[in-house]
Amino acid sequence: MSRPVVASLDLQALRHNLSVVRRAAPGSRVWSVVKANAYGHGIDRIWSALKETDGFAMLNLEEAILLRERGWKGPVLMLEGFFQAEDLALFDKYRLTTTVHSNWQIKALQNARLHAPLDVYVKVNSGMNRLGFTPQRLHTAWQQLRALPNVGDMTLMSHFADAEKPDGIREAMVQIEQAAEGLGCPRSLSNSAATLWHPEAHFDWVRPGIVLYGASPSGQWQDIANSGLKPVMTLSSEIIGIQNLKPGDTVGYGRLYRATQEQRIGIVACGYADGYPRIAPDNTPVLVDGVRTGTVGRVSMDMLAVDLTPCPQAGIGTPVELWGNEIKIDDVASCCGTVGYELMCALAPRVPVVTV
Template structure:
């Protein structure tokens, strides 16, 4: 039989999370962000769960081709725009919308020969300082684009750097509103954190810009997959989000330790009293973080316990004492939920596991190894 580890993508959770994001911004249209192969879930696997979106936003042409191959005929947005001149040919052929964030991309458009004018999203650097035109140069960039026959409609966008923290979005929103005050075009501002933590931001921006009739697009990413964008300030359950991925395995051995005995490489955990431990078929070669220390939460048969010692390439150890004290019988093949949804319904947020490793749920999703079989469940 194959090694007993699987990941499951939950279509029902994707649909529920999409509904939750729509409820947070009921007057906005929704980009489902599926960059990085849908945050590690697989574009093809999440498509049915996210096809209720108004459009799909992603990074590169290969991902865009995959979305079109699935039969999607609605909007597809390249979040970083094109990288070279010939990319525009495929944008024309596949009817892709794309971000424009620098003068060089405008130059490419000006030199592009096409019968189909392009829909573009002009990006402002309102404080993130990654991509986009500075506010004082934004209008000039808009004017250049507006003069090109290769350009159809121009939408206006920016990206918040601190929507998940105490600084919030007010300063960037004010910069964006001032620089775009009388410019026409739809606005796209809010990521997952802004959509959930600042649900009136799109309306407030429109009022500041006196563009009440404009349609906004929100751009949720990680929240669609069931991770809280502001963990540990708030959990996924606080925001009404459901885990879209479960990583599960099984107990493949048990060991009884005496006080003073250790487990794993480096003897990183030593028992202080007699105890039973379980060995789980999951390690860092499966995408589970090697940096997870003793005490990282895990579910065994739906009950919460902890990891022990170092994570190995193919295995990790868990504490079975809480289950034995609860009267649970543990045997080879007992279910272990590394994150996500146990078979009887108990939940373990991916954010908790990521936090123990000093990282974010985003990284764990994207790091799922190719050797792990992935199932899709509704």
Template sequence: MSRPPHTESFPLFRPIHARIDFDALRHNYLLTRELAGGARMWAVIKANAYGHGLMRIARGLADLADGFALLDLEDAVRLREAGITQPVLLLEGFFSPRDLPEIAARRLSTVVHTLEQLDWLASARLPAAARIPLFLKVNTGMNRLGIGPAEVPAALTRLRAWPHAGQIGLMTHFADADGERGVEAQLARFAPLAARFEGPVSMANSAALLRFPQTHADWVRPGILLYGASPATAFSSAADIGLKPVMRFEARIISVQHLQPGDRVGYGGMYTAERSMRVGTVACGYADGYPRHAPSGTPVAVDGLRSRLVGRVSMDMIAVDLSELPQAGLGSVVELWGEHVSLDEVAQRAGTVNYELVCALALRVPAVEVGAAGLEDAPASAVALAR
């Protein structure tokens, strides 16, 4: 059964939800804008807005964002049909010449990152008046997308000669902006090209935006920062930056077990009680997006008080320690991450990154929308956006 986002806490469905906070989202956007200085910002909403809901996040930022960046043409079309008028950038570009008429008709911008795409532009059949803004992507060391620096002059000549070219920009992507190597080597390859380039330049993802102001240029591309998590946890936490979590992942306790010393918990008996204890079974598992490899000891919060996971995560349930929480029991709310337990903590314990946790949120988890500061003053098209 299809379930729309609901506005009441834990309605008559399985007691689990992701609480999405518009006020936190807008706070993070404005904070990121301060960090970006004078650069304009592509709000990155790929991967279903990092699991937060594409249309929901677009609605929350519709009156703030300079532009939106994503991957799928279909999603870009949804934004246009919902009334979003800002620039929309296709980060992986187009996958066939057949995409170009729709890109032109919807007034989208696109990345060009291969020589084959240059050929596809030349073969496209578009109305004479059609203009498509383009960003040429340069491979400066990520070795994923982009043409080599030596190929840039010829590629720009071809783009400028294309009769349907709108404004042309130049961009690259950093591989280690969140790590020890930083951006120096890649920036050294890109900076000479950018210095001679007349047009908008985009380099900084969230980590570079946070750590390397020299990369801000004309457009920055914040992603995880907008959702309230640190892009460089080895250097600064979300709290250090001043971010607020947009997603609060919660479920309720649906059973309480009383264990004696030696009793085991869950599949494989991966946790053994060393003393008498109370264990709560929570309506959340890896099929909901909680990381299966989170070990015993991973923090949770029960009715706002911190506790821990015990035993193996199963498909639909986890177990949490209630021994020091006598007030907790059947129906208690367990926060998996959000206000009391940071996304970064859970990711670290599970051996993954905060990006993966939010992106893995399952479609079967309903959303509860809270906070609407500023939305009453947003354009009517923003408020009318579909959930």
């Protein structure tokens, strides 16, 4: 029998979440963001569940080629554009839309030999200070690109740093409006948070990522509890050992947890080598046989311990949900001082993945 830890992907939930996005932004087309191997879900496993999207957005050229080879004929947006001028031959062959955020990319497009023009997303830096032309530089860059025979349709793009807050896009929108004055161009500005909470930023294309997978862009599940979004990934395992502690007994490396009374604990086949966070503190939520309880002691490479006080019926082979429909990945991440994005992307290759 194989080790019991497994990640289950609910493809119907993925399709449902895309419909939630469409209801939130009914006047916009949707780029489904599948970067980081579809946020750890596996692009090859899930893309067909999102085939009703208007386009896919990602970073890796290899993943874009995979989509084309699997039969996707719609738009593909490369969110960081091309990394070397030589990449443009493959952008041309596979008909990929490229982001342009730097002067050297304009020069590369000018010098490239393409069979047909490439559609371009011109990125303006509206305060994130990662990629993009400054607002003062945008008009010049736009006109330079517009003059190139190798450039087809052009769209203005930006990315919000703080869209999960009620006024989090206000300053960025001012910069974008000033930068785009007179261009009269299509726009793609909204990430997951802006798609849900800032309809004034929807424009022509929205770019949802984390919400497609059923987690919150703010990192707090309660912020999307009434949105209709459903978790896609469930990480589950089983109890493989039972320990009966006496007062004073300790659990795990470093003896960080010490029992204050007689206590029964279960040992679960899941650890940090599976992608569960090593830094998870005591009482990180876990579901054992349908009962909510918490972890105890330090997470090991292959195992973690859970308190069985609320579930005395649990024994060897009892099912455990680490995150999923009942234990929200955002709640686990919050206990660990991180966000659900990281836990999804950290799912280890050794964990079997099944689609439901």
